[in-house]
Amino acid sequence: MGPTGPKRRFAAGKSTTVTLADVARLANVSEITVSRILRNIGPVADATRDRVLAAVADLGYVPNRVAGTLASATSNLIGVIIPSLSNIVFADVLRGIDAGLEPSGFRPVVGITNYAAVAEEKLVGSLLAWKPAAMILVGFDHTPITRRRLQQSGIRVAELMDIDSEPIDLAVGLSHRAAGYESIRYLVGRGYRRFGYVGHDWDTDRRARLRWDGMVEALAEAGLTFEAEALFEGPSSTQAGRTMLAGLLRKPHDLDVVMFSNDDMAVGGVFHCMAEGISPKRDLALFGFNGLDIGQALPTPLSTIRSNRFLIGKTAVDRILSQPDRDGATAVIDTGFEILTGETA
Structure with a gap:
């Protein structure tokens, strides 16, 4: 130079x-x-x-x-x-x-x-x-x-x-493990007990797996487990979140909250609920990760964790x-x- x-x-x-x-x-x-x-x-x-x-x-x-x-x-x-x-x-x-x-x-x-x-x-x-x-x-x-x-x-x-x-x-x-752990502690503190999980490929996103590990640890401390899980074999996307939640809800269980691997997936979950007449929080609680603007701009702002990117x-x-x-x-x-x-x- x-x-x-x-x-x-x-x-x-x-x-x-x-x-x-x-x-x-x-x-x-x-x-x-x-x-x-x-x-x-x-x-x-x-x-x-x-x-x-x-x-x-x-x-x-x-x-x-x-x-x-x-x-x-x-x-x-x-x-x-x-x-x-x-x-x-x-x-x-x-x-x-x-x-x-x-x-x-x-x-x-x-x-x-x-x-x-x-x-x-x-x-x-x-x-x-x-x-x-x-x-x-x-x-x-x-x-x-x-x-x-x-x-x-x-x-x-x-x-x-x-x-x-x-x-x-x-x-x-x-710490993604800590973020997953604290999200469960927060929701258990709000009275949720029947947890589901919708995620994407852990092989390509180690951080999503760490959050899941933290969630599992916090659930175990509360005497709980994930009662239903659905993993998309590919990267996260809004469409994947919508599709995977639809599949999860077709199975017989009585979930009161679904955790998503990130906000992309969770926003797709919100869209599925809107299409099916399911009221987020009243009928089924949804929780994401990342704190994306699109999640906060929804008619019903997404409950999530914000990372300071x-x-x-x-x-x-x-x-x-x-x-x-x-x-x-x-x-x-x-x-x-x-x-x-x-x-x-």
Whole structure:
């Protein structure tokens, strides 16, 4: 960057940088061979290629795309990887990230995984190759290669939305297990006893599973269980919530409240109730998670838990910019949550 660009203060810290020579030694080939394989130039024996790629994965090596440019060149990029653009939850996080970066001169480069860990692995490799000042990701579920690359990068790494596991560097978010637990305690305190659950694929949304775990724990403490459950085999959506609640209510049981994995699903549940003449709260209570605007704009505002998504993104950037060097110690920032009483439970 020239004199008008941001002053570079992000350093490699105490990391051990893996070089092309390290890969060549482990694979027992020349550095030229490694370079040709990584750039996919010229014919190479399959066995040699496999050996080099295995060494790359084992060492967590990331090619330096900045090499060969001016010696003074530095990156003013912040890598940001999120699971989805269709889910407004992550749009709110991005707004917080952008608000934090706007006055700094650093700019986000955004990648979308569609909840696929392998896609995240590829994006992390690509972004690290451009030597970003920091990396911001959602959650803790990474492939071993992704985790190794992030650990060895030496730059600040922020994992957002969740604080229920040990971070690589910095975690900013809320305890989803605690959110699930407190939602049940709140509803039990309001007299509800017969609980149902409507959710989406836990394999792609670990945080939804953590909330369910917290709910189960709180129910057990009250001597209760979920009397009926319905899981959609795919990502959450309003239509999925409507369909799954309809299926749940066709079964013989006498539920007085249904918990939803998030507000997307819960809003769909409200639409089903409206279509079938079921009065939320009077006939069947509904409770969501996230505190989305659409849930609060319904004729009957949704009862839910609000996560502070803008604050999560902004807080992560503020911490990265104020403490740009990774010092080896991990940090967790709890941005909390709040119960929105609404009118559906």
